[in-house]
Amino acid sequence: xxxxxxxGTLDVxxxxxxxxxxxxxxxxxxxxxxxxxELRTPIFEHTELFARGVGETTxxxxxxxxxxxxxxxxxxxxxAEGTAPAVRAYLENGLEAEAQxxxxxxxxxxxxxxxxxxxxxxxxxQFGVEAFGSANPALDAEIIHxxxxxxxxxxxxxxxxxxxxxxxxxxxxxxxxxLLDYFRPHADGLCADCxxxxxxxxxxxxxxxxxxxxRVAAGAPVILDHLxxxxxxxxxxxxxxxxxxxxxxxxxxxIVRGFDYYTRTVFEIIHEGLGAQSTVxxxxxxxxxxxxxxxxxxxxxxxxxxxxRLLLALEKQGVRLxxxxxxDLFVATVGEAAAERAPALVAELRREGxxxxxxxxxxxxxxxxxxxxxxxxxxxxxxxxxxxxxxxARVKEMATGQETEVKLGELASWLRxxxxxxxxxxxxx
RNA sequence: GUGGGUAUAGCUCAGUUGGUUAGAGCGCCAGGUUGUGGCCCUGGAGGCCGUGGGUUCAAGUCCCACUACUCACCCCA
Numbered sequence: 001x002x003x004x005x006x007x008g009t010l011d012v013x014x015x016x017x018x019x020x021x022x023x024x025x026x027x028x029x030x031x032x033x034x035x036x037x038e039l040r041t042p043i044f045e046h047t048e049l050f051a052r053g054v055g056e057t058t059x060x061x062x063x064x065x066x067x068x069x070x071x072x073x074x075x076x077x078x079x080a081e082g083t084a085p086a087v088r089a090y091l092e093n094g095l096e097a098e099a100q101x102x103x104x105x106x107x108x109x110x111x112x113x114x115x116x117x118x119x120x121x122x123x124x125x126q127f128g129v130e131a132f133g134s135a136n137p138a139l140d141a142e143i144i145h146x147x148x149x150x151x152x153x154x155x156x157x158x159x160x161x162x163x164x165x166x167x168x169x170x171x172x173x174x175x176x177x178x179l180l181d182y183f184r185p186h187a188d189g190l191c192a193d194c195x196x197x198x199x200x201x202x203x204x205x206x207x208x209x210x211x212x213x214x215r216v217a218a219g220a221p222v223i224l225d226h227l228x229x230x231x232x233x234x235x236x237x238x239x240x241x242x243x244x245x246x247x248x249x250x251x252x253x254x255i256v257r258g259f260d261y262y263t264r265t266v267f268e269i270i271h272e273g274l275g276a277q278s279t280v281x282x283x284x285x286x287x288x289x290x291x292x293x294x295x296x297x298x299x300x301x302x303x304x305x306x307x308x309r310l311l312l313a314l315e316k317q318g319v320r321l322x323x324x325x326x327x328d329l330f331v332a333t334v335g336e337a338a339a340e341r342a343p344a345l346v347a348e349l350r351r352e353g354x355x356x357x358x359x360x361x362x363x364x365x366x367x368x369x370x371x372x373x374x375x376x377x378x379x380x381x382x383x384x385x386x387x388x389x390x391x392x393a394r395v396k397e398m399a400t401g402q403e404t405e406v407k408l409g410e411l412a413s414w415l416r417x418x419x420x421x422x423x424x425x426x427x428x429x
Numbered sequence: 430g431u432g433g434g435u436a437u438a439g440c441u442c443a444g445u446u447g448g449u450u451a452g453a454g455c456g457c458c459a460g461g462u463u464g465u466g467g468c469c470c471u472g473g474a475g476g477c478c479g480u481g482g483g484u485u486c487a488a489g490u491c492c493c494a495c496u497a498c499u500c501a502c503c504c505c506a
Contacts, residue, residue, distance in 0.1 A: 112504090276501060304505095304506055309506055332464095366460095366462080369467095380466080
């Protein structure tokens with residue numbers, strides 16, 4: 001137990017951390033371009049926030065929350081989802097008083113008690129985006145476009161963007177009734193899950209994977225045929241914008257989503273290389289949620305994007321992310337006097353802003369070179385008795401094997417001239 | 430919560446019909462080179478064979494349970 005991590009969790013080892021850094025950099029970059037700023041919320045919230053926000057009857061609330069009671073007797077829950085906390089923070093901090101719409105993003109862990117499988121964990125990391133205060137379909141399109149461009153930039157292909165509209169409180173009940181009427185005569189032929197869905201959430205009848213249910217569902221009334229004029233118009237304009245933005249999407253009337261708060265636009269981005277859990281990004285509009293959580297009636301839209309799934313998709317596809325920065329200069333020594341001088345030399349280089357390192361295991365010179373190679377050092381300064389006496393080091397460029405004599409006092413300035421100039425991290429292509 | 434598969438070294442895996450001190454490749458450390466990495470050669474370290482029970486003269490191997498991992502269902506990122 002001491003040496004195993006809790007079920008459904010993941011370690012990010014030093015060998016992989018650079019991938020996370022790279023993805024996080026791309027998140028900072030694209031959100032800045034689209035005008036979204038970061039919102040950080042606690043890792044746990046009052047249980048009631050999720051229960052009310054996501055919906056009492058949803059799977060997440062009924063069986064997947066990490067809920068505990070603290071010493072003050074409060075019921076708290078590890079962040080089970082990103083939107084409800086964002087809405088809570090928006091209301092609590094009076095963000096509605098700032099320039100509208102409020103466009104925020106978040107990046108952090110989400111916890112759900114589920115059976116782990118490919119692309120599903122009990123703790124995973126979501127990059128999410130939320131925009132509060134506008135019902136303009138251009139905003140729906142902006143958000144879908146953001147997610148799509150983000151994934152494309154990282155080098156993913158084999159992506160499918162599915163969009164649908166779930167209607168609003170005016171038209172959804174009409175469709176719901178039509179669904180119930182349609183399925184009632186077929187009820188006996190449905191699977192057990194679907195009989196439960198019939199009672200609880202008829203929309204879910206549409207995306208059952210059971211063959212018999214599927215055949216019945218194929219002829220079921222489609223929400224898109226029941227949308228009210230406003231919702232139909234919203235959806236039409238969304239499709240128009242997406243086409244103008246160059247997003248390759250398809251209308252999929254069977255995508256539903258598991259949270260109660262969705263209205264109108266819902267969408268998913270699927271990656272073909274993932275297993276059964278192929279949705280890398282999912283989201284939609286929630287025009288009733290903010291009022292439902294105690295705010296003024298305010299429309300909203302957002303998505304969640306799973307980073308572990310994203311990394312998995314990149315790996316399946318063989319995308320190579322830029323490797324981490326390596327050591328600029330490694331100080332290798334021969335003899336005791338040099339070995340004692342090395343730490344201060346390295347400290348000096350680090351003060352000058354260089355990435356410098358040295359051996360701590362008393363390795364032979366050969367061993368040190370090997371270690372430096374392993375660290376992908378660009379240069380190795382060899383310091384022995386002769387060099388120490390002369391006040392200089394033999395600096396070897398690892399890629400070419402070429403050696404140069406450099407005075408110890410000039411090591412930092414010499415090195416600076418060799419290294420490429422610092423690049424702006426968010427330089428555009 | 431339900432169902433299938435798997436569990437041997439840090440990693441990927443061998444291990445005959447049960448039979449003595451459990452192996453390989455990669456990785457790690459060292460040597461070959463008295464001061465020079467990558468390639469090559471040699472050596473070394475590293476294994477309660479997932480855990481517990483059972484069958485047997487004898488279990489890594491057969492049986493049971495548990496746990497973990499894994500894939501799928503439900504649902505979701």
